[in-house]
Amino acid sequence: MSSCHVAFIPFGIHVSCARGSLLHEAARDAGIALVSVCGGMGRCGKCSVIIEQGIVPPPTPLERQKLSEKEIASGHRLACQTRVQDNLKVYLPPASILTGWQFDLVCAEPGAAVDPAVQDIVVSLHAPGFYNPPSCREQLAAAIKNACGVSVDRADEAVLRDLPALLSESSGCVRASIRDGEIISVRPSGQGPLGAAVDLGTTRIALYLIDMLTGMPCAIDGIINPQITFGEDVMSRISFAMQHGAAELSKAVIEGLNQLIRRMCPAPHRIVEMVIAGNTAMHHLMLDLPVKQLGIAPYVPALCAPLDVKARDLGFDTAPGAYVHLVPNVAGFIGGDHVAMILATGIHKTSRTVLGIDIGTNTEIVLGHAGKLFSTSCASGPAFEGGHISCGMQAAAGAIEKVTIRDEVAAFETIGGMPPIGLCGSGILDAIAELFRCGIITKQGRMLDAPGMRALGNKKEFVLVPLEKSGAGKDITITQQDIHEVQLAKAAIRTGIEALIAEAAISIDDVKEIILTGEFGARINPASGIALGMFPPFQLDTFRHVGNAAGLGAMRILISKFHRALAAETAQRIQYLELMTCPGFHKIFANALYIPAKDSKRG
């Protein structure tokens, strides 16, 4: 038997795979993304699955480390460690699957100026005579000049390929899209222009399909970044690309976007412009640019400047002559998504002193003060996305997102009101803040004995949800290790905030507004953040949430040349601060590990 058959439940998806291939590869082939923080190295233990039928090889030493005896006995295995050698029926627990998330997508304000880089016009051409007949391209250029005064000096080859037949089929009445003196698309006159604005995140990708005549969205949708099967965080993917090249990662994200486009838009050839805003690593990986130098100090990007590239050169299914505009990067860990976020929140133009914080595995922070923009990036790790947390999960249905502890009993809310299966970032933050408030953990983060606490050997844990109330088939707990992970994460963020405030030579009281963006930022309870010292003691009413600011910014850059120029200018203006080079970095970080924090400067 050289190939085996694997059935994945609850999906009911069946695949054939080569005997000896890894189970997470079989899942990937089946189109199922499994959680993988470590990039399939067997270190995170997140891709746990249950073998329901069929024989698998004995557990590897890594599996024995990550799974309990009982779990192994009941069929649990790590998909990244298990080789397929038999026909299998495999159950995928919800916490191991990376699909079916909620998207928090905000629309553009109506009334925003529509002045896109691509101009669209319907023209009528007359059949040429015999005397010096102009070429099809010249006829069209003359008609455009005549109709709207715009001079074109180039036409995309795809336009030239379509034009003769289109002119003859349409009796000379055609629609043309013009960009910077180039005719990039010709279509029947009824096919108006569309655009696509993309927020290319490490974890999720959101696409706004825009009517380019009105600037309003026709459709908004998203997918999990298909690169996630090669590693969940930026560093895992850089590491994968250094070993295997970036081509596979580039292909995965572009194919994923093409599928999303086809799902959202029955006529992708009407898409005449795309704008993509992503962090620098996502930008480089999509373009198949080298990332090795992004993985080592001083983290030099291959490219920061805005880039316009033919969509077909990247493999996108759009109008064949369309361009993709990539929003400029600032530094190795400050990308175009940060620039787009600044534009969407207005931080670039406000006269107030404002902090913008996008919390993720890397947390990017901008401080706007006195006409200057200071930005930094801190390696906050995956804790607030559920990674490296024993019962952590991403913000999917069934994730505990709010926690209060009263009389030693935890009350919680889950996403979608489903039975709890794990904790997402805001739930973890709340839970630890509550444990601290109740005196169950110390300023150093050490767990004390208390009701609800239990010890397995020398490992302590607090039972947040006992088995009988859990949808996960086990207790949902907070461990001592979880608290350390959160301390590291919040200390990194706090250090970034402190460093920017010091760089601008202001005090925390000068900060009049704190804008939290992104998915975790939307769910977070600022009071818990302050209680743990992730944030300095800002006034609670200075916090504001702007949902999916990067996507909103990408949309503006799509529909407005003014905003496109502004993005380039803003990327240049930002002063990037490398935390490692900040004076006293190690001391600030060490103090920030305390709960809430030691030596917070005031005034």
Next chain:
Amino acid sequence: MSSCHVAFIPFGIHVSCARGSLLHEAARDAGIALVSVCGGMGRCGKCSVIIEQGIVPPPTPLERQKLSEKEIASGHRLACQTRVQDNLKVYLPPASILTGWQFDLVCAEPGAAVDPAVQDIVVSLHAPGFYNPPSCREQLAAAIKNACGVSVDRADEAVLRDLPALLSESSGCVRASIRDGEIISVRPSGQGPLGAAVDLGTTRIALYLIDMLTGMPCAIDGIINPQITFGEDVMSRISFAMQHGAAELSKAVIEGLNQLIRRMCPAPHRIVEMVIAGNTAMHHLMLDLPVKQLGIAPYVPALCAPLDVKARDLGFDTAPGAYVHLVPNVAGFIGGDHVAMILATGIHKTSRTVLGIDIGTNTEIVLGHAGKLFSTSCASGPAFEGGHISCGMQAAAGAIEKVTIRDEVAAFETIGGMPPIGLCGSGILDAIAELFRCGIITKQGRMLDAPGMRALGNKKEFVLVPLEKSGAGKDITITQQDIHEVQLAKAAIRTGIEALIAEAAISIDDVKEIILTGEFGARINPASGIALGMFPPFQLDTFRHVGNAAGLGAMRILISKFHRALAAETAQRIQYLELMTCPGFHKIFANALYIPAKDSKRG
């Protein structure tokens, strides 16, 4: 047996092919180009081969028309009609093969100004520090600006892909090629820039490999246009493209050029710019542009303007960021090769009244007079390239290129001094002019009875070379039909010349110089041309030959921005005359059919 084995002699090339495939396909697979005027339709009879071993199906009706009983009995077949159903040994007669031609390639004058569109510079970069480290692209742009004051605002993606590793391997010392504000190539500093100028002919392709620093050729070579296996003339290829699409034709010519480049240049990635000059159909077919509208009046090109396109988009093996510049076309049958020819001969700037004539299947003619340029194209047919002539062949070794008849005996010279196997264009022209001078044919072109004449049924022919002196295995003859073909061809050319002279409102005495270009132009005896009336009775000393003028012009356009702009301006300046719309066209043509011609206007 589902595949058969075919051995081609004299090449000694063996191929396997599917049972049932055509013999000319098997030859194509073997890399052997057979003559094919009709595009494999069985109508021209030029792809005659001899089956030496193995069984072939009975001759088709078309083969019975084109081959004599005796030929069929001795194993002659048409390669385009014969299906392979057995292992075969096939002899390819020289006249059926399209390889091994002489190339007549002329060098550029030394001292021509070198001012190419691509600028090359060696720069040294310093390793960036931690504070706001610029991207690799920004570092390179700054070093270029610093070294030569040139501002770049873009870099090709391929450059961005190579740059980080190149900077680290070369300690920051790299060579960059810059074109119009874009960095198109980075290379180790020792790898100087090369360019390629291509004369893309219907039949042959010449490539000049140029050192872009000195503007001088490093190598000159050529190939038969591989599209020739899809049809020998422009119309056959347009017809093939209309039935099967142009993609295969495009691929054939680009792959042929890639092979030529690899043969000529061990480091094709050093080629930073290409210039291609071809007729409008070759231009369109290479770009895979539609050609249907080129086949019907008013013969509208999809594109006339100059086009710059990334070499990799066309599939060329050059520097990955290099561009191909396509010399602009003028009309459906006046292409960039005509523009390049005008530049190379100086017709665009002379104050004299000059005719430039490039004779081929289509003959393009330009008249420069009083600062104006008038051009036309005439469908002269393939007679002067040996097509549609019973013993015709192209100008290869063994072709009779000069004929004199004295005392009813023909004396001749062959190319390469080989035994005669057929007649190339200049030989045909000489032979018919001599037959007319000797009174053996009338003004109407009718053959009279005379020594050396013989009749097969009602078909007359003149035996130029009897079997015993022939290398073709048969008599080399001139038939009545051959004379008609030449009359049609020379009448077309004469009509074009007359029409241009009429358009410019001058007389033939005003023409001070006649420049003949191209391969046939190099061999032709102008006196024979005048004797037959192909040319008006110009003074013989006004004729001049400029070899491969189109290639020379392409080379100038490669190494000089001035000449590139001049080509665009010249293409615009040319007034195209469509012969069909000229007053009295049919009468002029009918008169021109006479030998030498009736009613030639003088003064």
